[in-house]
Amino acid sequence: MDLIGIALREAWGLVRSGDAELWEIVALSLRLAGWTMGLTLLLGLPAGLFLGFGRFPGRRPLLFLAHVGMGLPPTVVGLWVALLFWRSGPLGELRWIYTPRAMVVAEVILTLPIVVALVATAIESRRAKLLPLLLSLGATPLQMLWLTLREIRLSLLTAVMAGFGRVFSEVGAAMMVGGNIKGETRTMTTAIVLEVSKGQFDRALALSFVLLGVSLAITLLLTAVQRAGGGEGEGGGGMG
Amino acid sequence: MKADSPVVVAEGVGRAVRGRSILDGIDLVVRAGERWGIVGPNGAGKTTLLHLLALLVPPTAGRLAVFGLPAGGRIPVAVRRRLSVVFQDGRLLSGSVLRNVALPLRLRGVPRREARRRAERWLEAFGLLALAGRRAGSLSGGERARLNLARALAVEPELLLLDEPFAAVDASSRKPLQTLLRSIVEREGTTLVLISHDYRDLLALTDQVLVLAGGRAVDRGPTAALWARSSRVQALFPDGFGSIAKAGGPGPATDAAAGVIDEGDEGGR
Ligand SMILES: Nc1ncnc2c1ncn2[C@@H]1O[C@H](COP(=O)(O)OP(=O)(O)O)[C@@H](O)[C@H]1O
Numbered sequence: 434m435d436l437i438g439i440a441l442r443e444a445w446g447l448v449r450s451g452d453a454e455l456w457e458i459v460a461l462s463l464r465l466a467g468w469t470m471g472l473t474l475l476l477g478l479p480a481g482l483f484l485g486f487g488r489f490p491g492r493r494p495l496l497f498l499a500h501v502g503m504g505l506p507p508t509v510v511g512l513w514v515a516l517l518f519w520r521s522g523p524l525g526e527l528r529w530i531y532t533p534r535a536m537v538v539a540e541v542i543l544t545l546p547i548v549v550a551l552v553a554t555a556i557e558s559r560r561a562k563l564l565p566l567l568l569s570l571g572a573t574p575l576q577m578l579w580l581t582l583r584e585i586r587l588s589l590l591t592a593v594m595a596g597f598g599r600v601f602s603e604v605g606a607a608m609m610v611g612g613n614i615k616g617e618t619r620t621m622t623t624a625i626v627l628e629v630s631k632g633q634f635d636r637a638l639a640l641s642f643v644l645l646g647v648s649l650a651i652t653l654l655l656t657a658v659q660r661a662g663g664g665e666g667e668g669g670g671g672m673g
Numbered sequence: 674m675k676a677d678s679p680v681v682v683a684e685g686v687g688r689a690v691r692g693r694s695i696l697d698g699i700d701l702v703v704r705a706g707e708r709w710g711i712v713g714p715n716g717a718g719k720t721t722l723l724h725l726l727a728l729l730v731p732p733t734a735g736r737l738a739v740f741g742l743p744a745g746g747r748i749p750v751a752v753r754r755r756l757s758v759v760f761q762d763g764r765l766l767s768g769s770v771l772r773n774v775a776l777p778l779r780l781r782g783v784p785r786r787e788a789r790r791r792a793e794r795w796l797e798a799f800g801l802l803a804l805a806g807r808r809a810g811s812l813s814g815g816e817r818a819r820l821n822l823a824r825a826l827a828v829e830p831e832l833l834l835l836d837e838p839f840a841a842v843d844a845s846s847r848k849p850l851q852t853l854l855r856s857i858v859e860r861e862g863t864t865l866v867l868i869s870h871d872y873r874d875l876l877a878l879t880d881q882v883l884v885l886a887g888g889r890a891v892d893r894g895p896t897a898a899l900w901a902r903s904s905r906v907q908a909l910f911p912d913g914f915g916s917i918a919k920a921g922g923p924g925p926a927t928d929a930a931a932g933v934i935d936e937g938d939e940g941g942r
Pocket residue numbers: 690695713714715716717718719720721722922
């Protein structure tokens with residue numbers, strides 16, 4: 434099949450020529466993922482810490498909910514968020530439908546459970562041994578928080594990578610909430626869907642290779658961050 | 674701390690978990706500079722008592738004061754920083770060997786360079802300086818035991834609480850380690866509470882011994898004299914000083930092989 438060969442050449446051509454539309458799409462996807470993960474960590478880290486450390490009734494159901502949320506179908510979330518921001522919907526006044534803002538909202542809903550569940554379970558599995566140790570080492574509550582985050586940093590990184598992966602791979606929510614508007618809300622995945630629907634398989638394949646490349650680059654970057662983070666102590670290696 | 678002033682005062686201290694009594698009616702006064710050993714069969718409540726003294730769990734009965742502070746309420750971090758613990762399972766933090774020793778100093782506000790310098794000194798004392806840059810998780814059982822001791826001592830605690838610290842140390846390294854620990858504790862006037870399954874550790878390091886069985890204090894006395902007179906103590910070590918009878922409840926003799934609290938640890942015991 435020659436299609437792949439053509440697509441590869443096309444992809445390379447697109448990348449090399451600095452195709453403006455392509456880079457617009459890639460840039461929007463990256464910005465979307467960046468904002469999403471920023472907000473998700475901002476909300477999910479405290480929530481995960483609370484669920485992991487807390488001892489209160491309803492903790493188990495909440496954790497269960499987070500685990501269920503990890504598998505929420507993007508199309509369903511997209512539908513809810515679209516209805517929420519629909520012109521006549523409850524938040525229609527904001528005029529966020531078909532804007533990157535509404536997309537970020539949908540993607541945060543999709544990635545938040547991942548961060549909350551992974552952080553909470555990472556803490557849960559360590560707290561019985563870790564907390565007495567940190568107390569006995571003379572840590573203040575704030576120091577305990579920081580040291581705990583350090584001990585679970587591998588889980589944190591996994592959560593961030595999984596979050597990026599989810600934003601980059603899902604198409605249902607981005608399509609429904611963003612509307613796939615050229616130059617405004619078109620992401621790599623929605624662009625691929627569009628090219629395929631137009632019968633432009635070579636362009637779709639080219640985009641798919643770029644998407645794979647970007648995903649790979651981000652994973653490599655985060656892995657490198659993890660490696661470097663391992664040495665941030667007093668000169669020692671990574672995690673055990 | 675003035676010699677003779679009480680570091681630990683326990684009056685009828687008990688601890689129950691989910692209605693089940695683990696410790697009951699423990700009376701114990703440990704004065705500054707005293708060195709106490711605790712023996713007893715598995716499941717006697719030794720570790721639980723040590724955790725009580727370390728202010729890690731509150732008593733559910735009786736009265737306990739450590740450094741004059743009643744246990745049970747909120748414990749100021751300044752009080753915690755006067756004591757050190759070596760846990761039975763030898764808990765280490767991720768990162769390097771050096772980090773593990775320097776960290777408690779850093780937590781106390783010791784500047785980075787100074788903490789590093791002091792940590793290296795303690796690592797050297799325990800023969801670990803060559804391993805300073807190694808991942809703590811990669812150490813052998815014996816090295817881990819020495820790292821735990823080095824970390825506990827580096828903060829120069831007034832009260833040192835050791836839960837079977839030599840369990841993973843092989844017979845030939847035990848004696849030098851005892852000698853080293855003894856010299857440090859004597860030099861610093863450290864108050865010591867040591868749990869051991871080997872009466873030789875207690876003979877080498879402690880002056881008084883408390884015998885626990887079934888959560889109760891069943892005997893106590895000067896370390897050497899107690900061995901000579903207490904049939905209870907002798908019964909614990911039917912093969913001589915070094916092995917403890919499996920008289921007590923179920924459970925492994927020691928958890929010392931358990932490792933660094935790291936990502937792979939499913940912990941939560
Ligand atoms: N957190 C806990 N919850 C329930 N039971 C416990 C807990 N900690 C200890 N125990 C029980 O209390 C008894 C004494 O335990 P421990 O203090 O570890 O004994 P030792 O150190 O003398 O072997 C054991 O039967 C143990 O199973």
